Amino acid sequence: MLLLQHRLIQSPSGRDGKRWMPVVKLNADSAMPPGLRQQARALPEGAPIIAMIHGYRYSPSQPANDPHRHILALDPQPDARRVLSWPRALGFGTDLPGEGLALAFGWEARGRLGRAYRQAGEAGAALARTISELAECAARPVALIGHSLGARVALQALHHADPGSIGRMILLTGAEFRDAAAAAMDSAAGRRAEILNVTSRENDLFDFAIEIWLGHGQRQALGFGLDAPRRNWIDLQIDHGGTLDALRDLSFPVDRTPLRLSHWTPYLREGLFDFYRTALGQPWALPMPMLRARLPGRIEPRWSRLLAPPAPMGGLRA
Template sequence: MPLVTINADEPLPPRLTALAAGLPEGAPLIFMLHGYGFSPRRHAHSPHAHILSLTPRKHRSARSWPRALGFGTGAPDEGLAIAFGWEARGRLHEAYARADEVGVALACAITRLARAARRPVGVIAHSLGARVALAALRALPADAAGAVGRVILLSAAEFRGPALAALDAPGARGTEVFNITTRENDLFDFAMERWLGAPRGSALGHGLGGHGPGPHGQGGGRRNWLDIQIDDPATLTALAGLGHLVQGAPARVSHYSPYLRPGLFGLYRMLLRRPGEMPLPWLAELLPAEQAPRWSRLRAPLDGVISALRHRPVAARTGRTAPPAP
C-alpha cells in the first residue's frame, strides 16, 4: 500500500509499523505535511481529500503530492507515503502554537517508523507544516539522530530562531534541510511577522544566509541547510542544467507556487528518493548564494514603468519638441 493516512491526535495504525518494517531495500518512507487552513475532521477542508490524496478533489490548488513524489505506481519499490494530518484551522496565532505541539506527535511517529524501516525518513511540508516539521526535529530524542534524512520546506511559515534551534537539536544530527523560497510569498511572510509578533525575528522566506561556513554562511553557518529561491532566474537556469526544467512564469503573489509550478516536484522527488545523486554541498555550489530582496517581485512592474518614463523622449513626456542640439 503506497499511501497511509494518519492524524496527529490518533494512535498509529498497528499495520503501519509492519508496512514500514517490510519495505524493500532502497524504498523511501516519506512524510507529507499540509499547512494552514486544513482540518482532517472536516471533509470540505480535509488534506486527505486534497493535496495529500492520490485522487484529490478538483480545485485550483489541488495537486496530488504522493503521485508527484512517485507513489501510486504499483512498483514494488515505490516505498511508503505517510499523509500526516493535523488541525490547522482557526486563528493564525492559535494554529501556530498548535503546530509546535503537533511536532511532538510527529517526532514520535518518525522515531517509531524509522526504526521499524531501518532507514531515515524524508519529510516534505508546506506553510505551517514546516513549523511542525522543524518542531519535530527539536523533539526527536538524541538516540533517534539520523531518523530524518532530509526535510523539504515549501514557503515555510516559521521564523529563523526556531529553525536554528531545530538544526542544533541532538535529534537533528545528520538531517539535511532544503528551504524552498520565493519572492511570490513576500506578502505572506510580512503578514506572518506582523500578526505573530516582530520579536520572533524574520521569516524563513529569506532563508538563513548565503553558502559556506561562518556566521553569514548558508544556514547561518550550518552546513546541513540550503535555501533555494525558485523564482530566481539564475537558480532556475542551474536547475534546468540538472534536468529539472521549471515551467511557467512566477506570479506576483502566491503562497502555493512551490508545489503548483510544473517541474518542481521532479526536484523534490530526486532529493527525497535518490539523495545520493544530489548531495547538498554539491547543489549548494551550483546555486546562487543570496536571496533577492523582499518586495523585488512586487516592485518589478513599478520599476519598469518608472524606467520607461525616465527614458521616454522629451516630446513624449512634455508634449514639446526638444531644442535642437547646438
C-alpha cells in the first residue's frame, strides 16, 4: 500500500498559488501512483529527492514494527526505542519552499537474517524502478540513505536503476559484503553514483555476525570498505578521531561519546544528520574531491573499539 502525506505550502514566487509537497510512504510491493510523477515534475529547481531505507527487523505490514511509524515517520511514535525522525533530520516537514521530496521506502525485513538479506535484493530492484521514473520526471538524480540491510537495498538498486538516476548515496553501517558492493559499483548506475560509506568499529560485532551467518567465514563485510579505491566511493569511520576533527572543521561538529558496541550510532549520534542533510540535499556544497581531501578515509582495525582501554569521564559504554 502506498500512502501520500501531503503538506500544502506556498510556491517560491508566491504567485503560483499553492503547491503540494509530499512526504511519500512507499512499500516495495506498491505501485507508484500517477500523482507522484506530477509532484516530481513540479519540484522547484534544486529541490532534492531523497529515498530513505530502513534496515533489519522492520515490516510495514506489522504495526508494532512499521518503519512508517518509527524512523521513517515525520512524527514517530513517542514510546519507540532508538527513534529519530529521518525525514525531519533531513530537512523535511518544514513547510518551506524547496524542501524537496522525501521517499520513505518500506520493505519486509523480518524473519531469519538470510531471508531478509534475500528480500533486500528484491526490494532494491523494486526501488530502482521507482527511482528511475522519478529521476526522469524531475530531471534530477535521486539521493539515497539506508541503514544496515537498507544499505544492501540501496546498493542492489544500482543493478537495476537507469544510469544517472541515482546521485549520491549514504550507507549507514551497511549489512552487505565487499564483493557484492563492488559488483554494484561496476553497474552502469553504480559508475555514475557517489557513495559515502559510513562505518564504525562500534559495529564490529554486527559485521562479524553477517560474515559468519551469511558469508560462512568466506566473505568480508562492508565495514572494511571496498577492496580497491574508487573515485566515487569514500569511507567515513564515524568513531575515528581524525574523521570527527575533519567534520568539525567542515562545520559539522559531532558528539564524541565513545561506545564499545552499537549498530545504530550512524543515525542516533548527535550532529551526524546535519552532515547527511547537506551531503544529500546540497551535494554541490560537499563535492567528492573536497571530501576526499579533507577526510582521513582510513578504517581502524576490527575490535579496536571493543578492546579499547577504559576511557575517563564515564568510559566507553554499550
